[in-house]
Amino acid sequence: MRATMMYGAGDVRVEEVPDARLQLATDAVVRVLRACVCGSDLHPYRGMAATDRGTPMGHEFLGLVEDVGSEVDGLKRGDVVLAPFVWSDNTCDFCREGLHTSCRHGGFWATDEIGGGQxxxxxxxxxxxxxxxxxxxxxxxxxxxLLTLSDVYCTGYHCAVTAGVNERTTVTVIGDGAVGLSAVLSAKLLGAERIILMGRHQERTNLGVEFGATEVVTERGAEGIARVRELTGGDGTHAVLECVGSKPAYETALQLARAGGVVSRVGVPQYDEAPLGFDPFIRNITITGGVAPARAYIEQLLPDVLDGRVEPGRVFDRTVGLDAVPDAYRAMNDREALKVLVRP
Amino acid sequence: MRATMMYGAGDVRVEEVPDARLQLATDAVVRVLRACVCGSDLHPYRGMAATDRGTPMGHEFLGLVEDVGSEVDGLKRGDVVLAPFVWSDNTCDFCREGLHTSCRHGGFWATDEIGGGQxxxxxxxxxxxxxxxxxxxxxxxxxxxLLTLSDVYCTGYHCAVTAGVNERTTVTVIGDGAVGLSAVLSAKLLGAERIILMGRHQERTNLGVEFGATEVVTERGAEGIARVRELTGGDGTHAVLECVGSKPAYETALQLARAGGVVSRVGVPQYDEAPLGFDPFIRNITITGGVAPARAYIEQLLPDVLDGRVEPGRVFDRTVGLDAVPDAYRAMNDREALKVLVRP
Known part of the structure; x- marks a missing residue:
């Protein structure tokens, strides 16, 4: 079969690999109907050291069940299924607590033994x-x-949920990427009446406004901070949803959180240490979020998607076949495309 | 009147200063019955640059009302009153939310215009x-x-509350100082059945056990981390109450938080940046806590103290008069005393 492999920064190839097949009785094989490229795929696309042996790519997909192992109940060939971006047994103590990303028998896609969704x-x-x-x-x-429930929509939702967004919460969303827009949609769903979206790409922020953003701030850094403070009487907002993952984005988030407020991070941190000293301490700022346990949210978010009441799939602005996946990386990296859908 | 002033690291003096007196109609003057030295007073005691002009010291006191301004209702000369370690109007939006430390018209004791409690x-x-x-x-x-409600007990309580401690929470408390022991007492009060106390001073950890600690870990650093992990099946605990404020204590806390768990900090951070990268992100660790809004907790904690059901005042192991306050700093800094009570 054909699969996407990354060999280093900027070096994405679609090539023949051994067919996906059952290895354990708890496995299934899924033929991919839709997959996509994630903002987090761009991190290795920008910085991965060159290797001889490619790394399989992609952690968001839905498809048709092709084969199931003998210990898999409730699924059969021909079922249309969605895979969250972390696999998990859904029965261990962490899964029961809704933290499927820490499943005792789970793991991430796109490792050597387990292929990727692209x-x-x-x-x-x-x-x-x-x-x-x-x-x-x-x-x-x-x-x-439906595919956004694999990662990006659930990630935005996790950001808003862990930040405690509700009807009494003012919200700043940092980042107008697909996760940031999903966070806007989620904050709106959770009842926030005021959602300030920080982003510079007008097509994206326009979609953010359709998703529920009440104000858009195009300035960044100190100017962006000053602007949001001006909009909030100097206080900042109760919740700041940090959907980028860079250190400047975190620093901005910290400065925009109202005293007693929350910074929730769902962009993979591109830093090891960050400010956590006297200022956030004296202002009682909570830092939360993390990798989203998408599996925990899917059943809850599914009905509104099936009814068409929310359309998180609008974050896709380009569709390609498998052969064009390398160009999809390039297009997203060059900000030509917001998020690219893949139809293998 | 006499008051404690600090002139630099190790240089604490008790000297004559102008009498405390009403300046605004919203003021009162309180004659101090009991005050104490705080662990956070030791930070300047260790590191303050020498100055010609002393800084007033002390932010924990209770006493007798001596005089009240014309706009102060409900208080009169002769009332016994407790002062939390931050003053506040108790009416602004932050105070109504229970965040009196961010009061719009409040502030800290022991600044130039407002004296200290010692x-x-x-x-x-x-x-x-x-x-x-x-x-x-x-x-x-x-x-x-009762004096512990001014700061140390409420600070321990804030730590446990913001960490979400309840009957289903396993807890590690880092630090066997007065705040750490207060955090143990608070975790017990909130129902935690398992409370691991990390500390090396046996007299203190013995009191911690009386306050509710179920296990004591005397090792520090990597050994301490290994020991707590061993006690918790490798997982760490749901809540880690970081009651020291040093960077190593924070780093230990982070490593001892179970996936999905919470690190709550109430020791004033002695660092600017700290680890906040991939590991806490991928494990969904929340960092919370901060300076404790003691005023928000006093009414709630008072009945058990008045009834003698809890005895947070057991953290005091020495009592001195005002003249001996400089030696109280020395004794606490040398770990001769856990916490010193002052009777002016």
Whole structure:
């Protein structure tokens, strides 16, 4: 079968690899209907050291069950299923607490033994716990929005939930990427009446406004901080949803959190140490968020997507076949595309 | 009147200063019955640059109302009152949210215009919002425990509350100082059945056990981390109450928090940047806590102290008069004394 492999910064190839197949009785094999490129895929695209041996890519996909192991209940060939971006047994103590990303028997896609989603098919470990059956056909127009439940929408939702967003919360969202826009959508869903979106790309912030942003701040750094403070009587907002992952984004978030407020981070931190000294201490700022346990949120978010009440799939602004995945990386890295959908 | 002033590291003096007196109609003057030295007073005691002009010291006191301004209701000369370690109007939006440390008209004791508690008397701004009347006499044996509501007990309680401690929470407390022991007491009060106390001073950890610690870990650093992990099946605990404020203590806390868990900090951070990268992100660790809004907790914690059901005043292991305050700093810094009570 064909799969996407990365060999180093800027070096993405689609090549023949051994077919995905069952290895354990708890596995399934899923033929990919839709996958996509994630903002976090751009981190290695920018910085990965060159290797001889490629790394499989992609952690967001939905598809058709092709084969199931003998210990997998409730799934059969032909089912349309969604895979969250971490696989998990959905039964251990962490999963029961809703922290599937720390599953005692789970793990991440796109490692050596387990392929990635930017491929024709994927071996799914812990298939019964991992996969969620979708009540749609293979040509449903809902597939793009459903695919966002694999990662980006649930990640934005995790950001808003861990930040404690509710009807009484003012919110700043940092970042107009697909996660930031999903965070806007989620904050709106959780009832926030005021959502300030910080972003510089007008097409994206326009979608953010449609998703629920009440104000857009295009300035960055000190100017952006001054602008949000001006909008909030100098206080900042109760919740700051940091959807970028850079150190400047975190520093901005910290300065925009109202005293007693929360900074929630869902962009993978591109730093080791960060400010955590007297200022956030004296102002009682909480830092929360983390990698989103998408599996915990899918059932809850699914009905609104199926009903078309929310359309998180609008973050996709380009669709390509598998062969064009390398160009999809380039387009996203060059900010030509917000998020690229892949139809293998 | 006489008051404690610090002139630099190791240089604490008790000297004559102008009498505390009303300056605003919202002020009161309180004659100090009991004050104490705080662990945070030791930070300048260790590192303050020498100055010609002393800084008033002390932010924990209770005493007798001596005079009240014309706009102060509900307080009169002769009332026994407790002052939390931050003064506040108790009416602004932050105070109503329980974040009196960010009061819009509040501030800290022991600045140039407002004296400190290690003195014969103190001018109390925003007296009506700040002071809490105590239903005890001037010679009550409860005064030491009541005095802990000014800071140390409420600080330990804030640590446990913001960490979300409840009956289902396992807890590690880092630090066997007065705040750490107060955090143990608070975690017990909030129902935690398992409380691991990390500390090396046996007299203190013994009191910690009486306050509710179920296990004591005397090792520090990597050994301490290994020991707590061993005690918790490798996972760490849901809540880690960081009651020291040093960077190593924070680093230890981070490593001892179970995935999905919380590190709550109430020791004033002695660092600017700290680890906040991939590891806490991928494990969904929340960092919370901060300077404790003691005023928010006093009414809630007072009944158990008045009834003698809890005895947080047991953290005091020495009592001195005002003249001996300089030696109290030395004794606490040399770890001869855990916490020193002052009777001016």
């Amino acid at each position: 491929a024709e098919a994927v071996r799914v470990p812990q298939a019964q716990g991992t996969l969620v059956k979708l009540p749609v056909g293979v040509d449903s127009t809902l597939l793009p929005s | 003195a014969e008397a103190v001018r109390v701004p925003q007296a009506q919002g700040t002071l809490v009347k105590l239903p005890v006499g001037v010679d009550s044996t409860l005064l030491p425990s």
